[in-house]
Every structure is written in structure tokens, then in C-alpha cells.
Amino acid sequence: AEHIWGRIPEIGIDRWKGAWSLLDEDGKTVPPEHHPVALSIKGRKVITQAEFTIQQPDASAKNVQISSVPTFDEFGNITGVINMLIDITEQKRDEARQAMLASIIEYSEDAIISKSLDGIITTWNQAAENMFGYKEYEAIGRHISLIIPDERKEEEQLIIGKIKNGESVEHFETVRIDKDHREIPISLTVSPLRNKKGLIIGASKIVRDITRQKDAEEELRHYTIHLEELVEERTTSLNKTVVSLQQTQEDLSRSLEKEKELGQLKSRFVSMASHEFRTPLSAIKLSGSLIDKYVPNDNENVRKHTHKIKSAVSNLTSILNDFLSLEKLETGKVEVNFENFDLVGFA
16 A cells, blocks of 8 residues: 555544545546545445556556445444555556557558468558558468468578577568569568567568669669760760861861971972072163163163063062062061151051
């Protein structure tokens, strides 16, 4: 009583109400007149296994099962009550844990399946129904090979072997089949199930459908292959372009070399021609001057023609000088001669 109430009443002095506070299943405080003891006395009856929560002085709580049995004398008068309290706190906690676990199993998106060591299915949640198409009543009691493809039967033996040794299997990727024999890629986690004595009595499986993951991986694989092909194609094209550019560069170099040779030939020709033409032109000009000297001054026709000869020679000489100037410009041999001149007249 001391353990359950959390206090020690003064025997012979305290009136009945050992518990600091009594709460019903809804957490509401139960008035003293509704305590099992009071109801037993008022009704002259036995109250059995009534469940309450006792609030202790330190604010902790105990779940209890209360039974109240009235006692009578030989004349039928009530002489007292025998009150029995059973501490069911751990039991309630276990029940809460079991309820929570059951809720998790029931509403999990992963299929949660348990089986015995000989492979007989013992539990089958809603997600397992959705994944494999078998209702709970169709699956429980049948062998786990119900969802294992024939070519993967040996996997079950390997898994059971590990479970019997107390080992777990985590994130094992494999394939299972549904009711319509459609293959489903899954990730499997298997753990040993033990009884209260710690003996392994079965296995618990968490099965996750990884179809989307595998589809994504396959799509990524195809994309990678396509990307590699594209890179290879672009690399080949780039190599061809590089080869073409190299060929073009070589052709351009040859063309530039030829053009350079032609330019040099042209420069040499212009220089040579200019100098070679000067000799006969000088002779012609000199001959014209000699004709003027030896011909009588009154012969106007001769003077007119010699003047034309001299003018033509001067024009040709000027043209040759221009050619030489162009040649000097191209070879960078220009000599600048500074002179004063009338800028306004020039403009």
C-alpha cells in the first residue's frame, strides 16, 4: 500500500483515503463517494478489478486494479472492507507500447511481415496487402515462399540461417512477386524475433518497395549512356574540326608563303624594271636634247616633236618613280623629305 499510495497513513487516526488522488480512465478525479470502497459499502457488494490511476504526492502515478470486498458480522452488519490493490503500471505501459507498435505496423508504408523459423507467415499488415495483393487472411498460415520467385528460393534459406544465428539482414535488395506474379524490386530488412526467455522463435521483415528508385536509377543509367554517347560524338566532331582547322592553317600558311614569295618577286621586278627602264629613257631624253642642239632653231616642227619626246620621257620617269615609291612603302624603306610649301594653295 505504501508503494502504491506513495505515503503512509497514520494507523488508527487517518480516515479512509489512502491515495492522494484517484483518477478514472479519462483522467478525471473520482470523488470519494465514488471510490470502490464507498460503492462496496453503499451497495453491500463486491467490487472487482476496477481500474484507476492513483496520483501520488510527488505527482507520479500508478495504474492499479482495485477490488473491494465488504465484511459482515453474524447479524449481517457491515464491519469493514477488505481492499486489494494490484499495481498494473508496467502492464499498462506494455499495453500502450503494444498499441503504439500495432498502430505503427498497421499504418506503416512499408510491408511488415513476421514469420516462424520454418517460414510460416504469422503477421501481415495493411501495407503488405497493398504491396502484394494478398489479404491478411489469405497470407497468414502460408509459407513465405508465397511471394518469393522460384529462382530466388535459396535467398530464404540464407536469411533464415542468419536469423537462427541471431544476425540481422539490413537493406538487402532483391525481387518479390505479388498475387498477379508481377515482380517487385524491394529492399528487405530482417530481424530475429525472441520470446520472453530470449529464444529466437521467428523473424520480422520490413519490406520496402523500391520500384521508383530502380526506375530512377535505370533512367539515370540511360541518361548517362546517352550523355557518354553525346560526349563521344561531340569529341569526334571536335577532333574532325581540329584536324580541319590544322589543315586550313597549313593551307593558309602555304598561301601566305606563296603570297610572300610573289610579293618579293613583284618587288624585285618593280625595282629591276624601274632601273632597267631608266637607261633607255635617259638615252631617249639625251637624244632629244642632241636633236635640239644640232637642228636649226627655225625648224619649229622638229622642236615641237622633240619637246613631246622629252615630256613623254619625263612622264614615264615620274611613273617609274611612283612604282619605286610603292615598292619602298611595301618594304618599309620610305624616306621622308621635309619641304616648306603653301598650305592654302595646296588646299
